[in-house]
Amino acid sequence: MPTNEKYPAWSDGNLLVLPRGLPIAPDRCIITNDVVPERSKISRRLSWGDEGSKWLPKKIRVLFALANMRFFTVTFGFSATARTTRLVGLTVSALCVAVGALLFAQGLHIGGVPPPMGYLGGGVALIAVSLAVFANIYLSIDIVAVDDEYLWIRGPKKAFLDSLPQLRPKKGTHQLSESMSGLEPGHGSS
Numbered sequence: 001m002p003t004n005e006k007y008p009a010w011s012d013g014n015l016l017v018l019p020r021g022l023p024i025a026p027d028r029c030i031i032t033n034d035v036v037p038e039r040s041k042i043s044r045r046l047s048w049g050d051e052g053s054k055w056l057p058k059k060i061r062v063l064f065a066l067a068n069m070r071f072f073t074v075t076f077g078f079s080a081t082a083r084t085t086r087l088v089g090l091t092v093s094a095l096c097v098a099v100g101a102l103l104f105a106q107g108l109h110i111g112g113v114p115p116p117m118g119y120l121g122g123g124v125a126l127i128a129v130s131l132a133v134f135a136n137i138y139l140s141i142d143i144v145a146v147d148d149e150y151l152w153i154r155g156p157k158k159a160f161l162d163s164l165p166q167l168r169p170k171k172g173t174h175q176l177s178e179s180m181s182g183l184e185p186g187h188g189s190s
Helices: 058-067 080-110 117-137 158-162
Strands: 010-012 015-019 024-029 041-049 070-077 142-146 150-154 187-189
Touching (some): 015 158, 041 142, 070 142, 070 150, 080 117
Parallel strands (some): 024 070
Antiparallel strands (some): 010 015, 041 070, 142 187
16 A cells, blocks of 8 residues: 555455445545545445345345344545536436426327327436436445455446555455455445
């Protein structure tokens, strides 16, 4: 790890690895890798549940994960550029939903047999576009795995992850590195 980093962090493929005792990312944006001041950091409360054995049916594993749910507060940097991009994308998404709903409602109002597909189809297409924009812009961060020492987090972009040193796996069974041996991915949410 670079000596100028205040908080330890590693990358493990496309995942961010933070120490479980102090889950704070370095003072850089997890999207753009720009340096951000300490006050520009965001904290999110993330959940993770161990699904148990793979031989259990899927519904039972989900219930098992819910019963074993653990919560972690993770802090990370988010630059002004990333915030602006996110705000613009969310605004465009909301506008597309509104215009799409209006077009669809207008098509239903006009009525007729067959209904005016330009309005109905245009409304549905705009709503689909808004969902795609929302999915690409919304910052989705979740915990993939947890062991006694580390949290593996999905969501930071490649520019940020490439600036971190690779996690050097220890000789333990709970190390996710090298084909995620020893841990099952859990259910995470942000």
